[in-house]
Amino acid sequence: MAVDSSPLAPIAVPITPPATLDLSLDSPAAEPRLKIVLVEFLPSGGMFQFTFLFGEALARQGHEVLLLTGPDPELRSNTPGFEVVELFPTWHPNVDPGGSALRRKARRLGRAALLVESWRRAIAFFRRVHPDLAQFGELRYPLDSAMLLLLARRSPETGLVDVAHNPLPYDVNGRATAVEKTGRLTRSLLAAAYRACDLILVLGEGPRTSLLTAFPRLGRVAVCGHGDYSAVLATEQAPPPSSAPANALFFGAWTKYKNLPLLLDSFELVRLQLPQARLTIAGPVMPDVDLESITRRAEQIGNVDLRPGYVPMDEVAALFAAHRTVVFTYTTVNISGSVHMAYTFGRPVVATDVGSMRDAVADHVTGRLAAADPAAVAAAMVEVLGDPAAADRMGAQAQQHARSSASWASVVDKAVPAYRAAVAAVRR
Structure with missing residues (x-):
């Protein structure tokens, strides 16, 4: 959206707070509401x-x-x-x-x-x-x-x-x-x-x-x-991973620490073993990413669908349902909300074993962790994409984790x- 950068006139902040916030003092209690x-x-x-x-x-x-x-x-x-x-x-x-x-x-x-x-x-x-x-x-x-x-x-x-x-x-x-x-x-x-x-x-x-x-x-x-995201996304009818073809999804902002070049190099190796596999890269493009370079590399590899731009929330469920696994080839990470979104839809995650990713992904349980190199990531992707039963098993455990430990x-x-x-x- 365009932003008007003209000088800003001060506004009056209401003295009366919104009705939801009752600022009266609580009566003494062991656990007063905050x-x-x-x-x-x-x-x-x-x-x-x-x-x-x-x-x-x-x-x-x-x-x-x-x-x-x-x-x-x-x-x-x-x-x-x-x-x-x-x-x-x-x-x-x-x-x-x-x-x-x-x-x-x-x-x-x-x-x-x-x-x-x-x-x-x-x-x-x-x-x-x-x-x-x-x-x-x-x-x-x-x-x-x-x-x-x-x-x-x-x-x-x-x-x-x-x-x-x-x-x-x-x-x-x-x-x-x-x-x-x-x-x-x-x-x-x-x-x-x-x-x-x-x-x-x-x-x-x-x-x-x-x-x-x-x-x-x-x-x-x-x-x-x-x-998790079940409160705001329709996940009750999320199909199992095996219902989707051998498609992998990257979901989130395209930025340098998420290392899309590594993802593309890995997917090129995946296609040598699974020629029918497809990769979708969906999310807003940040200024530190060269979109033209990503586009050229995707065209060289083939079967890569680029979807630059914010994905509206009412389109998220269908996007995840069309993919068997969600892939994150980060250089470093603290905690990724996109991992929890994948779990919400019962999708196993393939991720690089960097930063705090082990806090979110249990290897061979909710997904696969791999070294941050193309061969290792490709092997993990092939394991999940090529074995629908394993994808279903890890996806079910990922969704259960989202509903309990990550609620x-x-x-x-x-x-x-x-x-x-x-x-x-x-x-x-």
Whole structure:
């Protein structure tokens, strides 16, 4: 969507909070319900979906939850106690009108101005509304870290929580070889912002280790995990993997750390053993990926269907149903929401054994882990694509994992005790 980068007029943030958030004091009780405001500036995509599903699960357990986001959010709530509020003048992250380099630069500047205004509105909101907790997602930019520090000073009575999806944010905009943002300003502000938080949530033991290795003097850190997508996607009638032909799917943003060249090299070897196999690569293209190069390589290999662009949620079920396995040839990873989406649809995963992928994929149980080289990935893909019974067995276990260990109820069960400890510390 096009973004107007003209100067922004200040808006008045309502003094009266939305009706969902009852700010009256709870009567003394062993386990009072919490008042939680979630903030996700961008109103669609994986981070928004994560935050929305987290909020729904919290509300189902009796807590009062608001989600502050941008215009026309991808998901809307019908869950009592959970309200989505369109407060920010932000944009949909996976809608990029393209244009010249100068036009793209102007759009980035315009979006930076919108993000500044969004933080201004968030800080004004929390100065008027005093929930128990304010929870933010990934601190992508130095601006986010600086503004969180300002919020910590302005609203000391509210506990601050950050969900560190990637303890060091990934750089998906530049063409540098480094995956993580490593600039001195980024790192110093991020360290200060993490220290200002009353609680940091991470999605697995691997990310927890990464966080504490990079920032060793942090306070309260808790593992909450990642939930499945059954609450917002029609999965009840998901066919078994064997019902699909020998098709493999890559699903998610096309960015350098997801290593699409390795995926294509691997699939070229797969076709030597399974000539009928097909590969679909679906998702939005990030600026750090050379789409023309990917397109040329796909044409050389054959049987590769490229689907650049955001996949609307009402098309996701059919896309997964048409594929027997989902493949992730990442260079590094903390926790991938796309893995949990594959599990939601009962699809086994083939993934490179890097980063924290072992936190999500049980080898020979919910999928296959392989070394990050074409021959190893190809062998794992052939094993799943060429054996429908094995694909069904691993897919069923993947779906069971999503419904039990990776349910949103289990995420909330882990998060709430940490929330209560953070609130108690703030009130001391």
